[in-house]
Amino acid sequence: MAQQIGYSKKVMEHFMNPKNVGTMDDPDGHGKVGNPVCGDLMEIFIKVKDDKIEDIRFQTFGCGSAIATSSMVSEMAKGMRLDEAMKITRNDVADELDGLPPVKMHCSNLAADALHEAIKDYKRKKGEIVEEEKKPAGHTCEHNHNHCDTC
Amino acid sequence: MERIFLDHASVTPVDARVLRFAEPYLAGGYGNPSSLHSVGLEARRAIEDARVNVADLINAEKEKTILFTSGATEANNLAIKGAALRNVGKGKKVVSSAIEHMSVLNPMKDLQKSEFELTTVPVDSSGIIDLEKLEDSLTRETTVTSIMFANNEIGTIEPIREISEIVHEKGLYLHVDATAAAGRIPIDVQADGIDLLTLSSNDMYGPQGAGALYVKTGVRIQPILPGGGQERGLRSGTENIFAIAGMGEAARIAREEMGAESARLSEMRDNLIEEILKIEETYLTGHRTKRLPHHASFRFSHIEGESILLLMDAHGIQVSTGSACSSKTLEPSHVLLAIGLKHEEAHGSMVLTLGRSNTVEQVPRVVDAVNEMVDKLRKISSLGKE
Numbered sequence: 182m183a184q185q186i187g188y189s190k191k192v193m194e195h196f197m198n199p200k201n202v203g204t205m206d207d208p209d210g211h212g213k214v215g216n217p218v219c220g221d222l223m224e225i226f227i228k229v230k231d232d233k234i235e236d237i238r239f240q241t242f243g244c245g246s247a248i249a250t251s252s253m254v255s256e257m258a259k260g261m262r263l264d265e266a267m268k269i270t271r272n273d274v275a276d277e278l279d280g281l282p283p284v285k286m287h288c289s290n291l292a293a294d295a296l297h298e299a300i301k302d303y304k305r306k307k308g309e310i311v312e313e314e315k316k317p318a319g320h321t322c323e324h325n326h327n328h329c330d331t332c
Numbered sequence: 333m334e335r336i337f338l339d340h341a342s343v344t345p346v347d348a349r350v351l352r353f354a355e356p357y358l359a360g361g362y363g364n365p366s367s368l369h370s371v372g373l374e375a376r377r378a379i380e381d382a383r384v385n386v387a388d389l390i391n392a393e394k395e396k397t398i399l400f401t402s403g404a405t406e407a408n409n410l411a412i413k414g415a416a417l418r419n420v421g422k423g424k425k426v427v428s429s430a431i432e433h434m435s436v437l438n439p440m441k442d443l444q445k446s447e448f449e450l451t452t453v454p455v456d457s458s459g460i461i462d463l464e465k466l467e468d469s470l471t472r473e474t475t476v477t478s479i480m481f482a483n484n485e486i487g488t489i490e491p492i493r494e495i496s497e498i499v500h501e502k503g504l505y506l507h508v509d510a511t512a513a514a515g516r517i518p519i520d521v522q523a524d525g526i527d528l529l530t531l532s533s534n535d536m537y538g539p540q541g542a543g544a545l546y547v548k549t550g551v552r553i554q555p556i557l558p559g560g561g562q563e564r565g566l567r568s569g570t571e572n573i574f575a576i577a578g579m580g581e582a583a584r585i586a587r588e589e590m591g592a593e594s595a596r597l598s599e600m601r602d603n604l605i606e607e608i609l610k611i612e613e614t615y616l617t618g619h620r621t622k623r624l625p626h627h628a629s630f631r632f633s634h635i636e637g638e639s640i641l642l643l644m645d646a647h648g649i650q651v652s653t654g655s656a657c658s659s660k661t662l663e664p665s666h667v668l669l670a671i672g673l674k675h676e677e678a679h680g681s682m683v684l685t686l687g688r689s690n691t692v693e694q695v696p697r698v699v700d701a702v703n704e705m706v707d708k709l710r711k712i713s714s715l716g717k718e
Binding site for chain 1: 634635642664711712
């Protein structure tokens with residue numbers, strides 16, 4: 182089954198046993214991306230100490246790759262300096278998972294975006310001016326969602 | 333771990349008895365049924381025997397009303413395009429429902445490109461065709477109305493006799509796609525008033541590669557595959573003897589065992605429905621009672637279908653979903669949208685379809701797995717937490 186969809190072993194591992202699932206009562210930063218209408222909604226909560234991500238939790242409604250990328254990005258970002266974490270891209274997450282099926286690259290690979298939103302939320306709370314990110318380069322839609330944020 | 337296959341709506345495994353019956357036609361080097369020599373005649377006999385069995389399954393008036401095709405998709409195309417184009421002198425209007433299979437909807441859309449006017453009749457929240465709207469959509473120029481016997485995604489059985497009466501008040505032909513229903517519930521094309529009916533071999537434990545179209549005596553269609561004139565000139569091409577012989581045997585077994593098997597499966601179905609609906613924010617999709625005996629379909633709030641499918645598979649249980657994330661088009665099932673579900677609701681669907689390999693002893697394990705799966709995905713989910 183998993184092979185048919187084209188999920189790697191690593192994607193299945195993170196899907197079956199996702200790391201850092203949960204919420205935080207009083208997060209330093211909170212990011213939320215996606216849209217349940219499209220089938221994916223991700224939330225990331227972070228605790229920050231000395232400019233590093235001390236703790237991270239996620240909640241994701243979505244398909245196998247949505248859950249796996251959320252888990253993976255939380256593992257990658259944990260302990261990382263904020264400026265480094267801001268550099269994690271969607272492709273980095275997919276690469277760490279040994280790739281994602283092409284059809285999943287766009288719609289279910291929003292975890293890095295959710296992380297960045299959480300970091301920006303933290304910075305805003307501290308009173309920093311936050312630059313808005315550009316939409317990912319080379320974003321193409323193979324389908325016509327008029328309700329999809331990234332389309 | 334014992335595998336529990338609950339995706340019989342996608343395919344039914346070839347029955348061992350069917351394989352034993354049909355295998356000599358593949359391995360034995362049987363001839364071309366069009367050849368007049370003895371080897372060809374044996375092949376011809378296999379096809380004609382199959383025709384009798386398929387005709388009997390749906391109580392067709394004569395066996396020659398059965399045309400063999402490559403499958404249900406071709407049979408649907410032949411029925412819709414073949415009848416619409418053959419009877420274009422009578423009109424260029426066709427009617428269908430919002431929950432038909434793509435192999436009905438897409439030939440209908442093709443006809444629209446040739447300036448046919450298509451009306452799509454809506455269904456209610458349980459998937460039953462709106463009979464008033466059906467009546468309103470019919471005119472004297474309506475040649476083909478195509479309504480399925482039962483729906484593969486939500487299990488709802490349509491009131492075909494009533495539909496037939498309405499269609500024949502003004503319209504010419506009623507085509508019925510019986511792919512999901514055949515072999516599971518009784519079909520009587522004469523009593524039901526059906527002009528054209530589609531059957532699929534691999535949806536009733538026969539081999540892939542065969543389907544059939546019932547064409548009522550006197551109903552006029554034209555071929556969509558012209559060629560050497562097989563199947564009364566309506567479906568050319570050398571017959572797939574193995575698949576057709578297998579389909580015939582599958583039809584014979586289905587007819588013989590339908591009563592007992594439906595009773596057995598519907599008990600398991602009702603068990604599953606009762607137990608699974610105990611889970612919070614879980615809903616049945618489709619009609620509660622006008623429902624195929626092997627079919628249990630649900631939607632769960634706050635979780636997504638592909639994740640459902642993958643987690644159930646990890647439990648050794650194969651299911652299907654109408655979620656966008658598991659489809660080629662990334663759009664949720666048109667059937668679930670047609671019964672009024674929102675996109676986010678349609679994403680959380682799960683379809684269980686029972687079959688011959690399933691036993692009542694498997695039900696508790698399935699129920700446990702569904703409970704565990706829903707619990708796990710809801711803990712991960714960002715929805716439903718407020």
